[in-house]
Amino acid sequence: MTATLKPRKRLRLSTVMDHIVLTLGALFMLVPMLMVLQLSTVPDAEIIQRGPSLHIGDQLDDNFVKAMFEASGFSGKNTGVSMLMNSFILGIGFAVGKIILGMMAAYAIVYFRLRFATLAFWAIFTTLLLPLEVRILPSYEIVQSLGMLNTYQGLIIPLIASATATFFFRQFFMSVPEELVEAARIDGAGPVKFFIDILVPLSRTMIAAMFIIMFVYGWNQYLWPTMITTEEDMYTLVRGIKQIIQVFEGTNLPEYGRGNLLALIAVIPPVLIVVFFQSWFVKGLTESDK
Amino acid sequence: MKRALFSNIWLPVALLLPQLVIIAVFFYWPAGYAVQSSFYLQDPFGFGSTFVGAGNYQSLFRNNEYLKIANFTLWFTVIVTFFSLAIALILAVKADRVIRGAKTYRTLLMWVYAVAPPVAGFIAVIMFNQSWGPLTEFFALFGYRFQVGVNFNDTAFAMILTSIWKQVPVNFIFFLSGLQSIPRSVREAALIDNRSASGRFWTVTFPLLAPTGFFLLIINITYALFDTFGIVDTVVKGEPGNNPMTLVYKVYVDGFRGNDLGGSSAQSVVLMALVLALTFVQFRLVERRIHYT
Amino acid sequence: MAVVHFDAVQKVYPNGFEAVKPASFYIEDGEFVVLVGPSGCGKSTMLRMIAGLEEISNGVLQIGDRVVNDIDPADRDIAMVFQNYALYPHMSVRNNIGYGLKNRAVPRDVIAAKVDEAAKMLNLSDYLDRKPSQLSGGQRQRVAMGRAIVRDPALFLFDEPLSNLDAKLRNQMRIEIKALQRRLGVTSVYVTHDQVEAMTMADRIIVMNGGVIEQIGTPSEIYQSPASTFVASFMGAPPMNLLEVTRADTGLRLADQILPLDLPDTGAELILGIRPEDIIPDPNGPFSIMVDIVEELGAHRLLHGRLGDQSVTVHVPKDYTVAEGVLRFAMPIEVLSFFDAASGQRVSR
Numbered sequence A: 001m002t003a004t005l006k007p008r009k010r011l012r013l014s015t016v017m018d019h020i021v022l023t024l025g026a027l028f029m030l031v032p033m034l035m036v037l038q039l040s041t042v043p044d045a046e047i048i049q050r051g052p053s054l055h056i057g058d059q060l061d062d063n064f065v066k067a068m069f070e071a072s073g074f075s076g077k078n079t080g081v082s083m084l085m086n087s088f089i090l091g092i093g094f095a096v097g098k099i100i101l102g103m104m105a106a107y108a109i110v111y112f113r114l115r116f117a118t119l120a121f122w123a124i125f126t127t128l129l130l131p132l133e134v135r136i137l138p139s140y141e142i143v144q145s146l147g148m149l150n151t152y153q154g155l156i157i158p159l160i161a162s163a164t165a166t167f168f169f170r171q172f173f174m175s176v177p178e179e180l181v182e183a184a185r186i187d188g189a190g191p192v193k194f195f196i197d198i199l200v201p202l203s204r205t206m207i208a209a210m211f212i213i214m215f216v217y218g219w220n221q222y223l224w225p226t227m228i229t230t231e232e233d234m235y236t237l238v239r240g241i242k243q244i245i246q247v248f249e250g251t252n253l254p255e256y257g258r259g260n261l262l263a264l265i266a267v268i269p270p271v272l273i274v275v276f277f278q279s280w281f282v283k284g285l286t287e288s289d290k
Numbered sequence B: 001m002k003r004a005l006f007s008n009i010w011l012p013v014a015l016l017l018p019q020l021v022i023i024a025v026f027f028y029w030p031a032g033y034a035v036q037s038s039f040y041l042q043d044p045f046g047f048g049s050t051f052v053g054a055g056n057y058q059s060l061f062r063n064n065e066y067l068k069i070a071n072f073t074l075w076f077t078v079i080v081t082f083f084s085l086a087i088a089l090i091l092a093v094k095a096d097r098v099i100r101g102a103k104t105y106r107t108l109l110m111w112v113y114a115v116a117p118p119v120a121g122f123i124a125v126i127m128f129n130q131s132w133g134p135l136t137e138f139f140a141l142f143g144y145r146f147q148v149g150v151n152f153n154d155t156a157f158a159m160i161l162t163s164i165w166k167q168v169p170v171n172f173i174f175f176l177s178g179l180q181s182i183p184r185s186v187r188e189a190a191l192i193d194n195r196s197a198s199g200r201f202w203t204v205t206f207p208l209l210a211p212t213g214f215f216l217l218i219i220n221i222t223y224a225l226f227d228t229f230g231i232v233d234t235v236v237k238g239e240p241g242n243n244p245m246t247l248v249y250k251v252y253v254d255g256f257r258g259n260d261l262g263g264s265s266a267q268s269v270v271l272m273a274l275v276l277a278l279t280f281v282q283f284r285l286v287e288r289r290i291h292y293t
Numbered sequence C: 001m002a003v004v005h006f007d008a009v010q011k012v013y014p015n016g017f018e019a020v021k022p023a024s025f026y027i028e029d030g031e032f033v034v035l036v037g038p039s040g041c042g043k044s045t046m047l048r049m050i051a052g053l054e055e056i057s058n059g060v061l062q063i064g065d066r067v068v069n070d071i072d073p074a075d076r077d078i079a080m081v082f083q084n085y086a087l088y089p090h091m092s093v094r095n096n097i098g099y100g101l102k103n104r105a106v107p108r109d110v111i112a113a114k115v116d117e118a119a120k121m122l123n124l125s126d127y128l129d130r131k132p133s134q135l136s137g138g139q140r141q142r143v144a145m146g147r148a149i150v151r152d153p154a155l156f157l158f159d160e161p162l163s164n165l166d167a168k169l170r171n172q173m174r175i176e177i178k179a180l181q182r183r184l185g186v187t188s189v190y191v192t193h194d195q196v197e198a199m200t201m202a203d204r205i206i207v208m209n210g211g212v213i214e215q216i217g218t219p220s221e222i223y224q225s226p227a228s229t230f231v232a233s234f235m236g237a238p239p240m241n242l243l244e245v246t247r248a249d250t251g252l253r254l255a256d257q258i259l260p261l262d263l264p265d266t267g268a269e270l271i272l273g274i275r276p277e278d279i280i281p282d283p284n285g286p287f288s289i290m291v292d293i294v295e296e297l298g299a300h301r302l303l304h305g306r307l308g309d310q311s312v313t314v315h316v317p318k319d320y321t322v323a324e325g326v327l328r329f330a331m332p333i334e335v336l337s338f339f340d341a342a343s344g345q346r347v348s349r
């Protein structure tokens, strides 16, 4: 063996393989979405002739105007703008509601000596077991009998009836050093002060992570909004997708460009949030870990 | 539990109340209602109902269509779970190893997490468009006429592919974070003890990832059972017909469209039992997992 | 400033474990009392009962002239320094120190002045706007001290405040804390399991074992005349040599020698205690030790060996040359302690 001390950058075969596999994976994820983007830039007639292609057209702005301001349905009420707004209301309302209720309940469970704490704990955590999908019909009937169909409350509150956030905050609160409460008590802070002055600021990252996860979850809800919102001005973007597809089916010159752009708009806000706040989001997701 | 607890009585009650009320009204009540109505036969025109005991369950398990759907759901779940876990694991192992572009790869491989299932289904509808969909054309190269929405197997394939596409990112995130939490010293020790990279993977990395894998297994099964609703509904374009469907979709179709509350409730209860069983398994595994770390 | 009075104070945890057996004692105004004992003996429990963080199961606890059994920690006029500092991680040093005052509705300018004064006293003035995570261990410790002193409490409580620091810093902070307490004259209760801290800082030491107070006394009382074999072996490094002796007609028999001592014969078996430095090497001494190991410690040496079949440690100055093998020595009779072999209690001479 000839001993050379020159540091040599070796291009290892396995490293090349790693990059090839990862690139293929990335393309697998990315290409369908790029296709949707391409389709929203070309005229509908071209789509019907050629399907997706590498041609970037000039119809994006036209399609955007159509998507945002023309109604998709029959009542003429669900424009892209109204659906976008409803999606934000659902995403934010769900996330905020869930975080507030979850923090309050978790605080009560972790920091107070309660006679019925164990009972409350189990009552709350049993809800982790059954997703909304399995009790969808009776939930619908109850919301209907409460007169909450086609309302934001009816849309959001039943979705909040599960303990994911409570569980998550409970885990986090339990990891906060005990001495902090003790120091705060000696410093003269009561339960409310401790919560507001210390626990909430300490949970900031956790709240942010929860918010991202819950916002995406709420925004992406489909089955429940499909059942609970029958009036088109209550549609969210994700709820409106099926209608777009159904309209494709029924017409002889479907507005593919507009439909694709709406699908894109339905995806962009949650994707941006997840990409930009990636580290918080990943931390929140993997640490909740159930 | 914490030692220095506050001893107010009304404050914690007030803090718990909103959550308890919501859970009572929108969780326990409907769940109980589902169990109850699964024992009744509802008049299709909404005039009262009769107690039929286990009748709804019996007819459910004698119903060939239901059994066929259960069978499909099983296969669907197994295939989606297996492939989305396997693909994600391979990608995570590679992403954990590369140095250049690690962050870019991570972003490119996880953003689909934020895509709603029905949007994924929408993309599938475009991809498999009968006259110009790129995947339809791809199969046409081999002389196969791919017909989503008409041919049972073709539709099933589209659903499965879409469901995998949508689920790989979640698994990728968990596997990658699992890999990154393996202590450096353990990796270095393995590097000294074992010459072959695949040997190191199977004897050290894989067992250390096993807890994450167990956890993800349950998550993926739950996903395939429930969260794929949006994909199924969009791929069949809201027209179930003879198309493949999952158990949850069937609950929805029977109860919401067919107005068969009793039968649909019985199906809900069967699903509840299934989820409870899964959760039980999960708790057992999580318990064991505590010993692990 | 306050006195603290324990009257049969007992702690039984909800699971039935009696962590502190009924204890009665008195801490004087301005006194620095150190609670010392092995891990799990109930020191923290005792301290936390004073703080009000742990309920008192039985007995009466007075701080100043108030019975405080049912008073909230915030109203006991105490300040506490925790082992892991328990600083609020999201607040600046300034806010950490001032938080207790803010909660008591002290005017802002008064808070600012007090925080500045405390910071000056603790050399923290340059760090007031930092977060705890940007400080070194010793600085964090000082912030915790600052939080305690701004409040001018009647009583300082410390729970192993130095045990997360390295040895050098610990020595330095030990001196600083003691000096500060002298200057402020505040009654202090300090928990540690480090006997050097106990010896050097305390006006009086309380030695605990298994929930029981074994001895209360000044450091030199504890050192010179331990009240039990437990205290004898717990305090001092290396600990006191404890040797079995038997009674003989003319005194006590140790190995093959008789100590001419006249102890009242109660019929009990006895144990003789002698500090390693009280064993005086003397070529003509009556006793002999087989030295097995010589431990070189720089300032002095420790010889480990056997006297008959019992192990013994001897402390000799650094200029005393020794080798392994037989060492003859003498013991001044006045420094010997005696204990009842059965109960472990000190037997008076």
Ligand SMILES: Nc1ncnc2c1ncn2[C@@H]1O[C@H](COP(=O)(O)OP(=O)(O)OP(=O)(O)O)[C@@H](O)[C@H]1O
Pocket (backbone or CB within 6 Å): B003, C013, C014, C015, C017, C019, C037, C038, C039, C040, C041, C042, C043, C044, C045, C046, C193
């Ligand atoms: N909440 C509790 N419930 C039951 N037993 C407890 C509780 N807290 C402490 N103990 C027990 O009481 C005993 C005394 O505990 P304490 O914390 O006072 O010990 P310590 O002397 O401070 O020990 P260390 O030096 O390790 O801090 C221990 O045996 C401990 O196991």
Ligand SMILES: [Mg+2]
Pocket (backbone or CB within 6 Å): C043, C044, C045, C159
């Ligand atoms: Mg302690």
